[in-house]
Amino acid sequence: MDAHQDRLRNPFNMDEQCTNCDALPETRTQVVHGYGDVGGEFLVVGESPSRAADRTGVPFTGDAAGEQLQRILGELGFSRSPADATEPDLQNVFLTYLARCRHPERPPTDGEVTNCDPFLTAEIRMINPHIIVPVGGRALETLAVEYTTRSVDSFDITEAHATTIRGRGFELVPMLPLDEQTDADTEAFLEHVRENVLGRDYRQTKGRQSR
Template sequence: MDAHQMEFENPFGMDEDCENCDALCGSRESLVHGYGDVGGEFLVVGEAPTAGADRTGIPFTGDAAGERVQSIFADLGFVRSEPDATEPDVQNLFFTYLTRCRHPEREPTDEEVATCEPFLNAEIRMINPQIIVPVGDRALDALAIDYTTRKPDSFDVEAEHATTIRGRGFELVPMKEPDAMTDADADAFREHMLENVLSRDYRQTKGRQER
């Protein structure tokens, strides 16, 4: 955790009353900005808040999907609290989403993703991560298109799960949606992180300045 960081929840003080998407303002319970260590070298990006995250206001909390993601990163040494914690104790890790509000009946529209893009771009710029974990196809497509040189139609989280994709200044390690992950998938992600990311000097991805 950054020595000057006061709290994990929305540490960059982003707009907590955003009303840029009319269709979401009345349907959301919370506006869910990023959460975690602002000095983290690992950034986890999902598509949109789940019902659990909408209720708690914290990414990847409040339901079984969030618990699965937290448990995976706990096994890797990034989460020091129980998987069902609604305010996880994290280190070297930041959780966030492409979009910040949940519609209970549908996925985010492309327009809503584009409207929220400045929030995510600001978090990426300020955190300056070494490794980004896109969770699900939507997050993988958005990040890979913006930050790699591959063609947009070449990405598939089923094929890319638990692999490393070279990005512009960092690496992507895609993860399937937690609800779609089997135990074998979760084990494969842990194994890839341990053997191919954490076992080497991933900081060589770019010339990172000391904080």
């Protein structure tokens, strides 16, 4: 964890009573802002909180999909806690979402993602990651529009899974939705990150020196 950071949960003190989206304050349990190491070189971005994350208040925790991601982070050396931890002990990685509140009957609307964009943009600017991992097609498309020069139509999450896409100032390493991954998909992602990201000086993307 960053030496100047005093907590992992919502470390930037973002609005936990947000009412920017009319429908969501009544359907959510809580606003789920980012969690993790603010000095992390990796940023994982999902679409919106699951039912479990809405309960725990921590992205990617509390259910089978969250445990899957936590196992992946453990394999990469980014988590030092059990996969079922609801407040994982993370290093070098930050977890967040496009949209911060859960509607129990539908995914976030485009308007809701837009309303939450200042939160995500602020996290990206303050963390300044080298690698962004979009989890699922919605996250990939949203980040691709903002941070690459390619048309959004040129991205397919199945084809992009476990590859590296050059962005403006960092790289995207997309991941299939956690609940859709086969064991082979997960292993392909781990192998790609170990050999093609961690196995080289990915920091040259930003010209930033190692911590």
